[in-house]
Amino acid sequence: xxxxxxxxxxxSDLTLGELDRDGAIRETVERVSGESRATFLEKAVxxxxxxxxxxxxxxxxxAAAKSDVAILNYALTLEYLQAAFYxxxxxxxxxxxxxxxxxxxxxxxERAHVAAIKAALGQAxxxxxxxxxxxxxxxxxxxxxxxxxxxxLAVAAYKAQAARIKSPALLxxxxxxxxxxxxxxAWMRFLAGVKPAATPFDxxxxxxxxxxxxxxxxxxxxxxxxxxxxxPNYTG
Amino acid sequence: MAKGDGGQxxxxxxxxxxxxxxxxxxxxxxxxxxxxxxxSVEGAQALPASSSSALTVPLPVRLRRSAAVAYWASVxxxxxxxxxxxxxxxxxxxxxxxxxxxxANLVLALGRARDRAGRLWIHVRLPVxxxxxxxxxxxxxxxxxxxxxxxxxxxxxxxxxxxxRDGRPIFSAPIGVGRPEWPTPKGEFYIRxxxxxxxxxxxxxxxxxxxxxxxxxxxxPGGGFVGIHGTDQPDLLPGRVSHGCIRLRNQDILELGRxxxxxxxxxxx
Numbered sequence: 183x184x185x186x187x188x189x190x191x192x193x194s195d196l197t198l199g200e201l202d203r204d205g206a207i208r209e210t211v212e213r214v215s216g217e218s219r220a221t222f223l224e225k226a227v228x229x230x231x232x233x234x235x236x237x238x239x240x241x242x243x244x245a246a247a248k249s250d251v252a253i254l255n256y257a258l259t260l261e262y263l264q265a266a267f268y269x270x271x272x273x274x275x276x277x278x279x280x281x282x283x284x285x286x287x288x289x290x291x292e293r294a295h296v297a298a299i300k301a302a303l304g305q306a307x308x309x310x311x312x313x314x315x316x317x318x319x320x321x322x323x324x325x326x327x328x329x330x331x332x333x334x335l336a337v338a339a340y341k342a343q344a345a346r347i348k349s350p351a352l353l354x355x356x357x358x359x360x361x362x363x364x365x366x367x368a369w370m371r372f373l374a375g376v377k378p379a380a381t382p383f384d385x386x387x388x389x390x391x392x393x394x395x396x397x398x399x400x401x402x403x404x405x406x407x408x409x410x411x412x413x414p415n416y417t418g
Numbered sequence: 419m420a421k422g423d424g425g426q427x428x429x430x431x432x433x434x435x436x437x438x439x440x441x442x443x444x445x446x447x448x449x450x451x452x453x454x455x456x457x458s459v460e461g462a463q464a465l466p467a468s469s470s471s472a473l474t475v476p477l478p479v480r481l482r483r484s485a486a487v488a489y490w491a492s493v494x495x496x497x498x499x500x501x502x503x504x505x506x507x508x509x510x511x512x513x514x515x516x517x518x519x520x521x522a523n524l525v526l527a528l529g530r531a532r533d534r535a536g537r538l539w540i541h542v543r544l545p546v547x548x549x550x551x552x553x554x555x556x557x558x559x560x561x562x563x564x565x566x567x568x569x570x571x572x573x574x575x576x577x578x579x580x581x582x583r584d585g586r587p588i589f590s591a592p593i594g595v596g597r598p599e600w601p602t603p604k605g606e607f608y609i610r611x612x613x614x615x616x617x618x619x620x621x622x623x624x625x626x627x628x629x630x631x632x633x634x635x636x637x638x639p640g641g642g643f644v645g646i647h648g649t650d651q652p653d654l655l656p657g658r659v660s661h662g663c664i665r666l667r668n669q670d671i672l673e674l675g676r677x678x679x680x681x682x683x684x685x686x687x
Binding site for chain 2: 269270272273274276286287289290291293294297298299301302312313314315316317320321349350351352353354355358359403405406407408409410411412413414415416417418
């Protein structure tokens with residue numbers, strides 16, 4: 183086994199940006215991100231009082247607690263993305279063979295992460311965006327490469343935020359999720375023929391970099407409009 | 419030479435046994451109650467207790483299993499639906515990205531296939547005449563996928579609407595359907611759009627647009643699409659009273675509106 187691992191390449195040959203390049207919905211992605219940030223600050227004061235209270239140690243400032251809620255919402259957005267990705271793959275049932283159990287197992291875990299973070303944030307939680315995975319959830323090879331990229335991204339994102347988290351309780355929670363994401367990443371990388379742990383030390387990715395990577399996929403899109411106030415023009 | 423080797427082996431064995439005995443004694447000391455422990459390591463008592471997590475972590479969340487699942491997709495780019503999964507196949511209909519009501523144009527996804535070049539195509543139900551037509555569109559022309567667990571059954575004989583969720587009825591109400599000269603079309607359709615807060619008492623407080631179209635009133639404004647809506651003449655229900663639309667009493671359409679998402683398949687029989 184050790185010799186097999188040694189022979190594996192250190193990185194995947196795919197970056198998320200390579201999955202789709204037409205740039206059609208970049209503005210939408212930015213709008214979604216912008217709305218999330220804007221609404222967060224407003225909601226965090228009104229709806230997140232319980233969480234703020236839970237997070238804030240006696241000596242901690244309210245500003246520090248707000249910062250933690252922002253980090254939690256950031257984590258929630260990443261968890262939404264992962265959960266939606268595996269959920270759609272499992273539902274469509276187009277990924278099979280040795281990968282068949284992957285969306286079922288990882289999806290169940292990512293949905294649990296979503297549920298836990300949403301419950302903690304309450305009304306301060308950002309809303310789930312819409313996702314268009316553009317056929318990746320129906321393609322064996324693209325699915326696996328995207329899974330590697332998503333899990334690596336999640337690991338790097340959590341890692342970068344760890345030092346910014348003020349609340350010990352939230353840090354404990356984040357670490358408990360981070361290590362699970364790291365296990366997922368190792369599993370996906372091994373399935374993809376990439377070294378599970380390529381370097382002795384991992385680097386985190388700052389928010390700006392993570393958002394840029396997520397935006398480059400064009401997976402986050404505007405929710406399709408399904409309701410209108412126009413007068414009906416049906417046969418009656 | 420042989421005797422000397424035997425002596426060396428004996429000495430080696432003795433040394434090995436002595437080393438093993440010393441190691442065992444050391445381990446015993448380390449793990450005895452009187453031995454130093456991690457708690458007595460210099461400074462360890464000063465370490466704070468570990469924090470409990472801020473999250474209540476649930477068990478892994480399994481997907482709800484149901485055979486009665488349908489998928490819709492939004493049309494992301496205007497595209498021609500074709501008779502088979504190939505750019506060379508005969509065109510069936512051109513699909514726009516929006517409906518006449520200004521909402522996203524949705525199609526019901528029925529299956530998938532790849533062409534010879536490996537491109538992914540999706541088999542979709544189309545909102546065109548003749549009713550019941552399907553076609554194939556490239557996956558890249560479609561956008562968001564949605565999933566619904568509901569299915570609306572329209573019984574023209576009784577006449578009655580029944581909504582199923584996961585195969586079980588959760589709503590049922592009497593309806594008005596098309597008169598014999600303007601029959602409500604039979605077949606497999608889906609809900610395309612939901613209209614609310616419009617100014618037309620004739621349609622009641624809420625209307626759903628379906629993919630079904632009247633095969634008689636083809637010159638009706640908007641193309642003769644069949645709606646499912648409320649009414650300002652509830653006394654006429656149930657019965658064959660409409661131009662093809664499916665009418666419900668206002669309290670019933672409001673209840674249906676609470677339960678039935680856009681994208682729900684509709685069977686009219």
